[in-house]
Amino acid sequence: MLESLTSWIVGAVIFGTVIMFGALGEILTEKAGHLNLGVPGLMFIGGFASWAVAFLYESGTDEPSKFLMILLPLLAGFGAAAVAGLLYAFFVTTLRANQNVTGLALTRLGVGIGSFGGMYVLVKSGKSFGKAVNTYDVFAENLHSMFDFPEGSVVEAISRMLLSYGFMVYLAIICAVLIHLFLSKTRPGLNLRSVGENPATADAAGVNVAKYKYLATVVGAGVSGLGGTFYILVFCNGGWSTNNNMEALGWLAVALVIFATWRPLNTIWGSYLFAMLFWAYAYLPGVIGLKVSTPVNDLLQMLPYVVTIVVLIITSTRRNRDNQAPASLGLSYFREDR
């Protein structure tokens, strides 16, 4: 039972980290008033770019350097998603296109680019399956494996739950804390929040609205893209796969933003909780020692979404203004409309 629970939590932390990156990026974006529904696409693009760079680097080099194996995929994942974010920002900020439509289009575009690109790289390299094995090893390096706790002991379980992850799990938490500090303690953070709340007021106060919208969207897209990086290089053990689980995770990230009431710190526990709920169908029967039929399993998979709806209902009935979406979320800003 302890074994089941530990596995559940360890699985959830890894899975949740993907969602956390996606949600953190989306929070930054939404704080600028942009509802970017392209998160799944950004993850696909980020994941593909990281994997392609990692795969090509380690298969093209005899002695791949550890440092580059970390740096290159991170840069590629962040950068590629940021470019996609720039495209989105251009459409909705400069051309004032509908944010929902643009976001959904970006999701389709990202999934398409990822799937196609992945295939192309594989065909080009003449392999039917491409795994960035060395890069996976680097990304999965952890403290837990250095200790030698007795199998099945509580200490071992705790160590596994806390220390058995690669650096990106902790990077996600650091990102959450940094974004929280940025939003609540710095002037650019205050300016960014004002842009998402009331761009006309921000404009009148001398904040460069377009600049903040662009920067937040581009950086946010990059952070979301790291979710894809982590998914491919860690969760999928460094192997490219074009199954659509990544897309489901992207939508979970969008839901998590609402669940976290737009607060970065809430995404830390929120993402793990989401992941636990997501995997409840696989682990819960083991933990409580029951056999569950397939239809119930399918129902259990709805849990994260049900919880999001419940949270939406609770936060909107409590009418607490602090827990609401940025007031101008989804709206284009026209300076002429004073």
Place this chain on the structure above:
Amino acid sequence: MDINQTQITPDSEEAAGIEVPAVKFVGVTKVFGSIIANSDVTMDLRRGEILALLGENGSGKTTLMNMLGGIYYPDSGHIEVDGKEVAIRSPRDSFDLGIGMIHQHFKLIDVFSAIENIALCSPRGEKYSLKATEAKVKEICDKYGFEVNPKQKVYDMSVSEKQTLEIVKVLYRGADILILDEPTAVLTPQEADRLFDVIRNMRNDGKSIIIITHKLHEVLDISDRVTILRKGKYIGTVETKDATELSLTEMMVGDKVELNIARSEPQNVSECVRIEHLTCLNKYGVKALDDVSFTVNNGEILGIAGIAGSGQKELLEAVAGLQKVETGSIVYTDRETGEEHQLVGKNPRQIRDLGVALAFVPEDRLGMGLVGSMGMTGNMLLRSYDKGGHIFTETKEPRRLAEEVKEELGVLTPGIETPVRKLSGGNVQKVLVGREIANAPKVLMTAYAVRGLDINTSYIIYNLLEKEKRQGVAVVYVGEDLDVLLALSDRILVLCGGQISGIVDARTATKQEVGALMTRFKVSREEPAESDVAEDKEAGND
């Protein structure tokens, strides 16, 4: 040394001329499309004074001040600050010149605390520290007598608290020229008094302040000088101590302008809508109408005058069934059958079926009256969608009506299916009024029917209303232009702060009289005046 010496002698002060004004407008003109908002305005604001900017609605006060606030840029003429010509192209430029404008609609972020809102607007390059900001805010508050709770969120604030925050925000930025756009419009009398104390404190500290208002008693109460605008033109500036309510009213409304409206004598006047003790609340829960009683008669045009927001909107909407009535009754008498109907408690559909038509022209005509993305036919259909009796909508009749309105009123449109939002304001108005009249109403209520229209279109509308009146329709005309009200109406009801401050005979009343009633004080005319008013009352109770 030399400078000090010269400053001591009084002669040199005169030699240097009068002190340089804080702000000077020189020949400023601003045009929006075909409407001249400000025409060649030259005026100044002295250092350390409170200047009241007085004028009716649409006299160009706010537009003029918005040019100082960086929202508009003059089409010609220029603005000087401290004697230097300046180009204010954005609100930022305005702040940098030490100008702070407090708009009627506050520019605050709801989910931010007071201190965050202030920090957002802090001067360029200042270190970001909410603690330091709070200390500085406290200093400002103590100095001038403000009360600000730094941690309070804006959404928890009363209107008065928000306004205080706006003013502190502007002072925090280091403004020494303040513009307040109708600051007391949203305040209770006690809050207004407190605001005035603060404004006096700021003046005594050397700040220069402009107050935009149309409340005469406030002008006399607080200002040092008064500048009057009328229809976008500069009329004059007087020292407040030499001014009286009467003299200011005269400057504000100006001389009567003769209009060429063929007004007929009312025929077969009979009571149509009787309103008794009507009280309504506006969306803020404040009384918009307070114990209002009057009658609307068949075959007569009742003009309604008043400063914007005196309850006109709520009055018309109450009759049309769109506004919740707190107390009072609205009784409609059918002129043919003599049947009486209580309108309070009926829904708009039931009221409309009785023949009460509301051609409401709020700030945007396309908001309540028409659907912008539909053509004329579709908009005509809105009134007859339930006619026809089979499952498909009946479009033949609306199309015929659209053609008819287009012909008769001369609507300029590429075709009756062109979306009405693509038409000019005047043509949109023709479509709206044409449709309402086509329904053969027994009561026709119009609000600001000619706002933003050119002269010719305005006359088309006036003549339409006049024609309806001759056919025995009870017409209600809510208007802004006193000349039009006096030339078109038979009686004029004047609203002030949700109450009726008088009902006058439009044929004998003077502009000054109506203007005075709008700002609630009675012009003490010679004897005939009283009998006039008495007659009006009788006419009203007929």
